[in-house]
Amino acid sequence: MTKSDAKLCEEAYFNEFYLKHVQHASNFAYYKCGDQDNALDLVQDAFSKIWENCAKIDFAKAKTYLFTTVNNLFLNKVKHNKVVMEYAKAAPYIDENNESPEYLLEEEEFKKKLQAAMALLSEAQREVFLMNRIEGKKYREIAELLNVSQKAVEKRMSGALKILRKHIENI
Amino acid sequence: MNKENDILKWFNGEISTEEIKKRYPEEDFSALEKLGFYAKQFDVPKVDAERALKEFKNRAHKKAEPKVVPLNFKTFLKVAAVLVVLLTSSYFLFFNNTKSFETQMAQTEVLTLPDNSEVILNAQSKLSFNKKEWKKNRTLDLDGEAFFKVTKGETFTVKTEAGNVQVLGTQFNVKERENYFEVMCYEGSVKVTSAKKETILKPGKTFRLVNGNVVEVSDFNAETPSWLAKESSFDNVPLWQVIDELEIQYDISIDASKVDVSKTFSGTFTHTDKNIALQAVTIPLKLSYKINGKQVELYNYASE
Numbered sequence: 001m002t003k004s005d006a007k008l009c010e011e012a013y014f015n016e017f018y019l020k021h022v023q024h025a026s027n028f029a030y031y032k033c034g035d036q037d038n039a040l041d042l043v044q045d046a047f048s049k050i051w052e053n054c055a056k057i058d059f060a061k062a063k064t065y066l067f068t069t070v071n072n073l074f075l076n077k078v079k080h081n082k083v084v085m086e087y088a089k090a091a092p093y094i095d096e097n098n099e100s101p102e103y104l105l106e107e108e109e110f111k112k113k114l115q116a117a118m119a120l121l122s123e124a125q126r127e128v129f130l131m132n133r134i135e136g137k138k139y140r141e142i143a144e145l146l147n148v149s150q151k152a153v154e155k156r157m158s159g160a161l162k163i164l165r166k167h168i169e170n171i
Numbered sequence: 172m173n174k175e176n177d178i179l180k181w182f183n184g185e186i187s188t189e190e191i192k193k194r195y196p197e198e199d200f201s202a203l204e205k206l207g208f209y210a211k212q213f214d215v216p217k218v219d220a221e222r223a224l225k226e227f228k229n230r231a232h233k234k235a236e237p238k239v240v241p242l243n244f245k246t247f248l249k250v251a252a253v254l255v256v257l258l259t260s261s262y263f264l265f266f267n268n269t270k271s272f273e274t275q276m277a278q279t280e281v282l283t284l285p286d287n288s289e290v291i292l293n294a295q296s297k298l299s300f301n302k303k304e305w306k307k308n309r310t311l312d313l314d315g316e317a318f319f320k321v322t323k324g325e326t327f328t329v330k331t332e333a334g335n336v337q338v339l340g341t342q343f344n345v346k347e348r349e350n351y352f353e354v355m356c357y358e359g360s361v362k363v364t365s366a367k368k369e370t371i372l373k374p375g376k377t378f379r380l381v382n383g384n385v386v387e388v389s390d391f392n393a394e395t396p397s398w399l400a401k402e403s404s405f406d407n408v409p410l411w412q413v414i415d416e417l418e419i420q421y422d423i424s425i426d427a428s429k430v431d432v433s434k435t436f437s438g439t440f441t442h443t444d445k446n447i448a449l450q451a452v453t454i455p456l457k458l459s460y461k462i463n464g465k466q467v468e469l470y471n472y473a474s475e
Contacts, residue, residue, distance in 0.1 A: 018227065019220045026218045036216040043218075044227050091212035094205055111209050118210075132182060133210040139183055154179050161178060164206050 008062060009054040017062060018047055025066055027135065028145075031127040032074045034083030042077070046070045067145040074123075083126065085118050087111060110168065117167040125160035128153050174198070182207060271299030274315070276422035277442075279398070284309075288327065289320040293346075293398050295419045316346040318396050321359075333380055334365030343372070344396040351412050352380040357394060381409060401442040407435045413452055414469075421445050422465070429470045430458055 007013040022043060029039035046069035050057060057065055093107045118126065127146075131137045139157065143150040174195060180186045192200060274280050274292050282290040282298070285305045292298055296315020301308070309327040320342045321327045329336040329345050333352035336345055341359025346352070354363045356372035363370045363378045368385055370378050377388040388406055397404035403416050411432035414425045420442050438455055440448035449460050449467065459472045 015224060018224050022220045022223055023218050026223075027215050030215055039216070040218060040223065044223070044230065047227055048230060085213040087209075087212045088214040091209075094208045107205075107209075110205055111212070114206050114209050117206075118213075129210065130213065133207065134213060134215060136184075139179075157182065158175055158179055161182070161203065161206075165202055168202050168206060 007059050008050070008057055013059075014051060014054065021063060021066055022047070024135065025070055028067060028127060028131065029070050029074065031130045032071075032083075032123050034085065042070050042073050045073050064145055064147050068147050071146070082119050085115060085130075087115070113168045114164065117164045120163055120167060121160050122156075125156045125163070128156040129160040129164075132157060178203065268301050268303035269299055270302045271297065273297045277420055284311075286322055286324055288322050291318045291399060293317060293419075313345055313347060316344070316348070316398070318342070318344045318399060334363055337362040337364065342395070348412070348415055350382045351415070352378075354378045355391065355396065357396075377406075381412070397439060398442070402439050403442065404439045406437050408437070410434045410436050410452075410456065413440075416440075417448060417452065421448070423467050424465055425467045425469060427469045429468075430456075 008017065025043045025046065026039045029042040030036060033039055033042070046066055049069050050062060050065060093104065095103065121129065128139075128142055131142050131145075132139070137145075139150050139153045143153045146153070177186060177191055177194060181188070181191045186194075188200070188204060192198075272280060272282055272292060274294055274296050276295055278294050280292045282292060284290060284300070285302065286309065288309075290298060290311075293316035296313070296317055298311055298313050298315075298317060300311045304310075307325075309321075309325055311327075311329050313329050313331050317329075319327070319329065319338075321338055327338050331345065331347040331352065333347050336343065336354050338359060338361045341361060342357040343359075343361045344353075344355040344357070346354075352365065354361060354372060355377045356374050358374055360374075361372040363372060365378075365380060367380065367383070372378055375390040375392065377391065379386045379388050386407070391404075391406065393404070403413075403420065405413055405416075409432065410430070411427070413436045414427055414432065417423065417440065418425055423445070434456055436452060436456060438451060440451040442448070445462075449462075452458075453460050453469065453472075457472045458469050461468045461470075
């Protein structure tokens with residue numbers, strides 16, 4: 001057993017690891033299932049798996065292990081619902097200076113279209129797209145977390161953009 | 172394909188919005204720009220990390236207990252025992268350079284040392300030397316009696332409990348028995364060092380210590396010790412020493428409690444016939460003997 005493996009079994013290190021990653025992990029789960037309670041449940045289960053197997057997990061790969069576990073648990077347990085993402089309250093418009101009613105109406109219309117289009121994405125596309133947009137993660141980081149190649153991430157992103165653009169422009 | 176890649180790079184923050192618009196002036200990026208922007212506004216439920224952790228701790232975890240394999244002490248002992256045997260045997264095989272020879276009662280042995288010096292070991296004697304250091308240091312340990320024919324070379328030393336004998340190249344006899352030490356020089360010269368005295372012997376001379384005291388011995392003419400010819404010769408030697416020699420040569424036990432063993436004896440006895448030997452010793456001293464198996468009793472001829 002190496003030193004880093006032992007770390008994860010120590011409660012202090014595990015707590016630190018938990019607090020650091022619980023938000024990102026639950027975001028990830030949320031992109032997948034679109035339900036806050038489900039998302040947190042998935043994350044707690046995943047952390048539980050890590051805690052139970054702490055001795056076998058390399059500390060350096062624990063983050064990837066967490067995301068992979070969330071993904072697997074999601075595929076096993078959660079019913080694939082239609083995911084509807086909600087906008088944050090008081091979110092700014094792209095042109096903050098333009099306050100004309102027509103502009104605001106136009107933008108609200110656009111946001112609705114986007115919201116509708118999001119539901120059309122596959123889970124894989126949605127999670128990549130949202131991790132990139134909301135959390136500002138680079139493709140390389142996403143690939144690392146999901147334990148897939150960067151090419152795969154780019155392909156999913158590209159697919160997501162195509163679908164979204166097509167739907168927004170068509171409507 | 173290129174445009175698609177550039178769009179990906181744009182979303183990855185590698186290309187700025189101005190840059191992509193400049194690269195593809197005819198393309199309308201407004202929809203992408205907008206969807207990219209508004210996608211950031213999606214709300215993600217904030218997790219209260221501390222509370223989630225507390226809840227997490229309240230869950231029942233079936234933590235896999237690490238398997239404990241008890242150290243098998245017996246196996247350990249077995250391995251240790253094998254190692255000890257291997258190490259000790261290899262030590263004796265490779266590092267023990269002491270060579271020793273031992274003769275039993277009524278036995279003699281002819282040995283050749285690494286420098287071709289010859290040693291004839293009389294009965295009940297022990298000789299040992301270090302094989303490895305022999306070239307640098309010709310030293311022997313002797314307990315008993317031996318005749319040496321030393322080839323010329325470095326100093327040759329015979330160590331005994333009673334004293335040391337040093338020579339260069341010669342022939343000499345060393346006899347070290349209980350309370351008896353005798354060095355006879357047959358050729359060359361021999362230096363004898365004992366606690367009492369340091370003497371250089373010339374051929375025909377004898378150095379003898381009886382009970383730690385130097386005893387004068389007359390010169391002899393023999394070229395080799397008599398025991399090499401299966402005889403023991405004595406010249407003014409106390410009877411008890413003669414008896415010792417008889418015991419050693421014939422593997423018998425002599426009871427001489429009824430006779431005066433301090434009387435001196437001059438003469439020879441053979442190693443080949445017990446009766447003749449006993450007669451050779453007893454008749455001149457006016458003694459008689461009785462043989463009872465390995466037991467021999469000496470008594471005064473006159474008293475019976």
